[in-house]
Amino acid sequence: MLFDPPKCMNCGREIEGDEQVYAKLRYPKRKGFTEIKVYLRNEASFLCEDCFEKRA
Ligand SMILES: [Zn+2]
Incomplete structure (x- = not known):
């Protein structure tokens, strides 16, 4: 089963492997x-x- 790649809930950028x-x-x-x-x-x-970091 395939999933959408996870995305940052704030900026919508895809989370990259090892990030x-x-x-x-x-x-x-x-x-x-x-x-x-x-x-x-x-x-x-x-x-x-x-x-x-921007939020912090
Ligand atoms: Zn973000």
């Missing part, structure tokens, strides 16, 4: 992160480093 990002997400009810990528894409909002 440092900040994620806001709900902690899962179930123990363990067996499907961490799926979980992040379903539940997380990302903020790229540039936007994070």
Whole structure:
């Protein structure tokens, strides 16, 4: 199954591989992160480093 690449919720820029990002997400009810990528894409909002630093 294909997913859209994650994007920064502030500027909309695609998050690149190996990039440092900040994620806001709900902690899962179930123990363990067996499907961490799926979980992040379903539940997380990302903020790229540039936007994070501008906000800080
Ligand atoms: Zn951004």
